[in-house]
Amino acid sequence: MAALNNLVVLDLTRVLAGPFSSMLLADMGAEVIKIEMPEIGDDSRSFAPFVNGESAYYMNLNRNKKGMTINLKCKEGKKLFTELVKKADIVLENYRPGTMEKLGLGYEQLKEINPKIIYGCISGFGHYGPYSNRAGYDIIGQAVGGMMSTTGWPDGEPTRCGTAISDVLAGLFATIGVLSAQRKAEITGIGQKVDVALVDSVVAGMEIINQIYLTEGVIPGRNGNRYESIYPYDSFKCSDGNIVIGAGNDKLYHTLCHLMNAPELISDERFTHNPLRIKNCSILKNIIETWSINYTMDELIDMLLDKGIPAGPINTxxxxxSDPHIADSREMFVDMVHPIAGKLKITGNPIKMSDDRYKQPESSPLLGEHNSEILIKYLNLSKSEINDLKSNGVI
Amino acid sequence: MAALNNLVVLDLTRVLAGPFSSMLLADMGAEVIKIEMPEIGDDSRSFAPFVNGESAYYMNLNRNKKGMTINLKCKEGKKLFTELVKKADIVLENYRPGTMEKLGLGYEQLKEINPKIIYGCISGFGHYGPYSNRAGYDIIGQAVGGMMSTTGWPDGEPTRCGTAISDVLAGLFATIGVLSAQRKAEITGIGQKVDVALVDSVVAGMEIINQIYLTEGVIPGRNGNRYESIYPYDSFKCSDGNIVIGAGNDKLYHTLCHLMNAPELISDERFTHNPLRIKNCSILKNIIETWSINYTMDELIDMLLDKGIPAGPINTxxxxxSDPHIADSREMFVDMVHPIAGKLKITGNPIKMSDDRYKQPESSPLLGEHNSEILIKYLNLSKSEINDLKSNGVI
Incomplete structure (x- = not known):
């Protein structure tokens, strides 16, 4: 069986942070029932890039999920949803706080229907506190949580991480929260609400950076790719791109000097020990780059690793x-077959379990694709009841 | 009870990615027994910043854990460890792949002792594949996984995210993996190995960025703080720092123009609709900044939010x-009392559970602090047996 076999998740999430969380649950075998608004669906169904008119953004994040439509604004839709809540383990949503309460479907209402339900919610600023009603997009999470102020170059501007990292972090923390709460609910029979904010998630991810300020009162700034306490531990230019080198101690620095055919740098009084190398890091970076620029990234990585110096290419x-380790051995890109888009490659799951090897993912659902399957399986509805729900715009 | 009450974790991890994972488990109530080398301990015990000679780096990441010392290189130490494995649910480690096998303590060996054990491991490149033996530091994960190539400015260099994000991501994925595997083991009685790599974790976090290349063949580059498909959705200078504004549609753009007291920008033919605003984004950014620079971050955020325009300060x-929402309401910085360092503030946990409010964390352990407690509780050793282990350098 899959690790999360028989775990039933009602997934009201849209776009990124929430769907990323339910995607992980679905990848590990949970029955994730993605509930979308009839006719409209998740906003991300209209997000580029497209394959045969289908959003690859949506297809990637919603693989392995069942697709259902319910209009939660009408009475019959609410009824259908609450009947499903009775059969489910987890409800996930990432609406603006208050939205579910306005629909009469907040945690306080749902726990009356199913005391064991886990209610996981992801929002920009969380479900309580003075900013809880503020809109929270990824860039706002990165900005407010302190990440942007520490990303970038000393003479440059605060910089956004190239991916929607506050969405991703919140999705990960929420997944951990609902799995932990679910373990407790299995024992006690009582569920709870798990409230995860993008901003809090970024703050938690800043870890040591926060600790520097909390302990020393020094405001951490931006220092490019340099590591504050070791040098050379930085990025360096090659003929066709950039690499990182982490020569973390004197021995590795000496090895690097020999590899550069510049043993005189070992005794050079500007670089004899690590504190001096940090002090004179700009000079040393220039010296290393006059050497590194003569090689391609791959040539240089081979040379460095061959000598035992930690290094890696800055991969585009x-x-x-196309990397054989990442793509082939670690299967980080997998094929999915979609009924309209056909075969496409999506990003794989990084949790590699010895007893739960991921098979080819099931396709993301078409809008409402599994309406009948879910309504028959969980609520035992008849075909004519399902047809009525459809003609009345409930599903 | 706490969500992860009675879950016993043998934690061999050091420094960041692994301790971050076991920290989350400990925060949620698992009994995390941190096992360190006698006399030496986790490397991060010597990492700055310090309080009364104690590393705040270590104290933050290891709160709520029990501290034990075992010399895993000697026969008696191995014996002690394997006896504990019989009583544990999860073993976590983040050594270079092969290290535990060399000690005779790899998953294949441990599952013979306890078939239900979950073996979670975090490494730079994972436990299989051609690069599995390469050293994997955070910056190498960020570089090789593609994040650095997409972080930064169009005319600038690839840029590292300001926090050790590949360590954090790997710690989060590993936590999800071991919790999921543990759920399965509760049902089947059979554990498994959960193998998480820094590089894979970064690749998974790149999500939509990967999908653009996989679908369209376009290599995503660096575009600073701009969002490719909407403008204005960017960072802007104020008198005392920077903020982000996300005016995601025409209506919000018009509201912004009125707020700027520049209604002529609404009909300005360079900016009449979103694709034009994207095309002329540099011009529009300059116009907005000639306005925004006249206000402080806080003044401007108040003005923008008051009009319903999504925005947030780029917080240092x-x-x-010191933010009242983050620090006070969301309790993202909490006090801990350490026997030597005294009272210090550390970063809180972002998973806010309605029924499991975090109390003040227990202090991180002194080296070997709970040796007797653990050996009595789990292995029922006598005081003289414990003294012998100590005098023989086993603990």
Whole structure:
């Protein structure tokens, strides 16, 4: 069986943070029933890039999920949803706080229907506190949580991480929260609400950076790719791109000097020990780059690793996708077959379990694709009842 | 009871990615027994910043854990460890792949001792594949996984995210993996190995960025703080720092123009609809900044939010730590009392559970602090047996 076999998740999430969380649950075998508004669906169904008119954004994040439509604004839709809540383990949503309460479907209402239900919610600022009603997009999470102020270059501007990292972090923390709460509910029979904010998630991810300020009162700034306490531990230019080198101690620095055919740098009084190398890091970076620029990234990585110096290429996405280790051995890009888009590649799951090897993912659902399957399986409705729900716009 | 009450974790992890994972488990009530080398301990015990000579880096990441010392290189130490494995649910480690096998303590060995054990491991490149033996530091994960190539400015260099995000991501994925595997083991009685790599974790976090290349063949580059498909959705200078504004549609753009007292920008033919605003984004950014620079971040945020325009300050860490919403309401910084360091503030947990409010965390352990407690509780050893282990350097 899959790790999360028989775990039933009612998934009201849209776009990124929430669907990322339910995607992980679905990848590990949970029955994730994605509930979308009839006719309209998740906003991300209209997000680029497209394959045969189908959003690859949506298809990637919603693989392995069942697709259902319910109009939660009408009485019959609410009824249908609450009947499903009785059969479910987890409800996930990422609406603005208050939205579910306005629909009469907040945690306080749902726990009356099913005391064991886990209610996981993701929002920009969380479900309580003075900013809880503020809109929270990814960039706002990165900005307010302190990440942007510490990303970038000393003479440059605060910088956004290239991916929607506050959405991803919140999705991950929420997944951990609902799995933990679910373990407790299995024992006690009582569920709870798990409230995860994008901003809090970024704050938690800043870890040591926060600790520097909390302990020393020094405001951490931006220092590019340099690591504050070791040098050389930085990025360096090659002929066709950039690499990182982490020569974390004197021995590795000496090895690097020999590899550069510049043993005189070992005794050079500007670089004899690590604190001096940090002090004179700009000079040392220039010296290393006059050497590194003569090689391609791959040539230099081979040379460095061969000598035992930690290093890696700064891969552009085309290199990541075609890397034999990442793509082939670690199966980080997998094929999915969609009824309209056909075969496409999506990003794989990084949790590699020895007893739960991921098979080819099931396709993301068409809008309402599994309406009948779910309504028969969980609520034992008849075909004519289902047809009525459809003609009345409930599903 | 706490969500992860009675879950016993043997934690061999050091420094960041692994301890971050076991920290989350400990925060949620698992009994995390941190096992360190006698006399030496986790490397991060010597990492700055310090309080009364104690590493705040270590104290933050290891709160709520029990501290034990075992020399895993000696026969008696191995014996002690394997006896504990019989009583545990999860073993966590983040050594270079092969290290535990060399000690005779790899998953294949441990599952013979306890078939239900979950073996979670975090490494740079994972436990299989051609690069599995390469050293994997955070910056290498960010570089190889593709994040650095997409973070930064169009005319600038690939840029590292300001926090050790590949360590954090790997710690989060590993936590999800072991919790899921543990659920399965409760049902089947059979554990498994959960193998999480820093590089894979970054690749998974790149999500839509990967999908653009996989679908369209376009290599995603760096575009600073701009969002490719909407403008204005960017960072802007104020008199005392920077903010982000997300005016995601025409209506919000018009509201912004009125707020700027520049209604002529609404009909300005360079900006009449979103695709034009994207095309002319540099011009529009300059116009907005000639306005925004006249206000402080806080003044401008109040003005924008008052009109319903999504926005947030780019907080430096001092602002994050003193923010009433983040620090007070969301309790993202909590006090801990350490026997030597005294009272210090550390970063809180972002998973807010309605029925499991975090109390003040227990202090991180001194080296070997709970040796007797653990050996009595789990292995029923006598005081003289414990003294012998100590004098023989086993603990």
């Amino acid at each position: 996405i085309d290199r990541v996708v | 860490i001092d602002r994050v730590v």
